[in-house]
Amino acid sequence: MSVLIVSPERDPENWVKALRNRHPGMNIYVYPEPHDQEEVEFVVSWNHPRGLFKNYPNVKVIASMGAGVDHILSDEALPEGVKVTKVIDDTLTEDMGDFVLSQVMNHIRGLHHYVKSQKRKEWDKFQYKRPQDTKVGIMGLGVLGNAVAEKLHKNFFKVYGWSRTRKDSDNITNYHGKDQLEEFLSNSEILVCLLPLTEDTENILNADLFDMLPEGAYVINVARGQHLVEHDLMEMIDNGHLSGASLDVFREEPLPDEHPFWEHDKINITPHIASVTKPESVVPQIAENYDRMMENEPLLNVVEKDKGY
Structure with missing residues (x-):
């Protein structure tokens, strides 16, 4: 089981570091490096390429890197059963x-x-x-x-x-x-x-x-x-x-x-800087949701897709 980080507009290095500090044994891929798409069950994402997630048959959770989730929900090819979470920090x-x-x-x-x-x-x-x-x-x-x-x-x-x-x-x-x-x-x-x-x-x-x-x-x-x-x-x-x-x-x-x-x-x-996500601040709640997914427990900060937030 693997975690995929998708952030074309952000440097993923600090996210990888923060996740590995929290979960030393976590297997993390950074899109678009080569990886087995069937292994991925948990995704951490910001502004992913449209239609990307339809290629991941086993994805269960897509975690937004920030408070906004419209960049995820606007994808018409979003897998139907996947849960989407947001950050509250x-x-x-x-x-x-x-x-x-x-x-x-x-x-x-x-x-x-x-x-x-x-x-x-x-x-x-x-x-x-x-x-x-x-x-x-x-x-x-x-x-x-x-x-x-x-x-x-x-x-x-x-x-x-x-x-x-x-x-x-x-x-x-x-x-x-x-x-x-x-x-x-x-x-x-x-x-x-x-x-x-x-x-x-x-x-x-x-x-x-x-x-x-x-x-x-x-x-x-x-x-x-x-x-x-x-x-x-x-x-x-x-x-x-x-x-x-x-x-x-x-x-x-x-x-x-x-x-x-x-x-x-x-x-x-101003260049979209009103409130900027810091990986070290929000990774603990993302990592907790990873653990909850593994244990089939209720997730934190789940988005209601029909409402859009």
């Missing part, structure tokens, strides 16, 4: 909270504005807002969304949350379902997207949604690039309805050189 959660807080603070204090003013050698003061006077809406109240909401609450922001189904989260005003989306958006001077990527949420950040935000609202996307209709965002910024956006995720990564986001004065770009 305190370090990832804390990092996401810190990142979103920094982006929100940068916006209300105008720090991005001053970076651009400095390049133009302009002594141009910005009328800032205080956290107590700022309403922030969080779309998606999973582990990361709740952590971000709590971080913002502790820093005195007025926090609102929206999810597909009802969630009772402490210290925030909760909304759920399509019927309550418009009221939630009307209270979101800053909108943070932390939704899972599903058929229902793809392209959800579009002109119709932006139109329900208050004039001058600001958008932060730290979920997936496929949530955003890019043309709609630029149009709503250019016509003045939105004041700008901070984007950490994109439909194509790295963002192509010719993409108009690079040159847009009111769009701030």
Whole structure:
């Protein structure tokens, strides 16, 4: 029985080292090195080639290297009986909270504005807002969304949350379902997207949604690039309805050189670094699921495929 690591966009060396430190006798292959596909029962993966797993007749578990699983579930050739797991990690959660807080603070204090003013050698003061006077809406109240909401609450922001189904989260005003989306958006001077990527949420950040935000609202996307209709965002910024956006995720990564986001004065770009998985932090839970699979015990953090998260 073998473990396969599939990570075309990531250096697998630290993952192999961390797994072998946890399980010295574990037989590990790194795709695409030669290996016996029938031996593989457990896969650790990030952005695998589409259709790859149909070649593994005995695979039982596919473990995402991160919190997101859309890169696995979007594969139409995914074996039907395989279980998919995600990572839930305190370090990832804390990092996401810190990142979103920094982006929100940068916006209300105008720090991005001053970076651009400095390049133009302009002594141009910005009328800032205080956290107590700022309403922030969080779309998606999973582990990361709740952590971000709590971080913002502790820093005195007025926090609102929206999810597909009802969630009772402490210290925030909760909304759920399509019927309550418009009221939630009307209270979101800053909108943070932390939704899972599903058929229902793809392209959800579009002109119709932006139109329900208050004039001058600001958008932060730290979920997936496929949530955003890019043309709609630029149009709503250019016509003045939105004041700008901070984007950490994109439909194509790295963002192509010719993409108009690079040159847009009111769009701030970071290269998908809001919350980065560290192998030494998450391998223990992946290794535990390996042990659980071997003992036919229930797995941790199993994804509900029909929901997409």
